[in-house]
Amino acid sequence: METLQRTLAIVKPDAVAKGAAGDIIATIEQNGFRIIGLKMLHLKKAQAAAFYAVHVGKPFFDSLSAFMTSGPVVVLALEKANAIADWRKLMGATNPANAEAGTIRKKHAESIERNAVHGSDAEDTARFELSFFFSGYELAK
Numbered sequence: 001m002e003t004l005q006r007t008l009a010i011v012k013p014d015a016v017a018k019g020a021a022g023d024i025i026a027t028i029e030q031n032g033f034r035i036i037g038l039k040m041l042h043l044k045k046a047q048a049a050a051f052y053a054v055h056v057g058k059p060f061f062d063s064l065s066a067f068m069t070s071g072p073v074v075v076l077a078l079e080k081a082n083a084i085a086d087w088r089k090l091m092g093a094t095n096p097a098n099a100e101a102g103t104i105r106k107k108h109a110e111s112i113e114r115n116a117v118h119g120s121d122a123e124d125t126a127r128f129e130l131s132f133f134f135s136g137y138e139l140a141k
């Protein structure tokens, strides 16, 4: 039996604003992920900065913080075997110019910044990111 893994997904403000959240959530379900937590939030600057602390000092950091606070996001806790890598594969490359056909970013992303979705990149970041948005009691059993 494969071990289940959890990851965090965010539907970013660009995708929520254009009404693509439903399509993205349906795609997540159709690809075998179990949604064990889901909420819509409008992040404050300090929250976006804390979430993306690993990118502090990078040239795109201020713009990224402004973008991520520009409108509501949908955050999801996802579970399946190999969830972290599988969600990153389904999202597609960070830069939509490099995203493969059939990926969410190929379909919905506008630019390397306005790239529709986020996903944790490793087990330690998934733990941090899941606990950033969800308390244990909020996740489905």
Ligand code: CMP
Pocket: 055, 060, 064, 094, 112, 113, 114, 115, 117, 118, 119
């Ligand atoms: P995400 O996977 O959420 O991780 C960091 C985010 O920074 C990334 O998606 C993009 O939205 C944004 N970003 C903007 N410019 C860049 C860049 N040059 N390289 C990587 N990420 C970028």
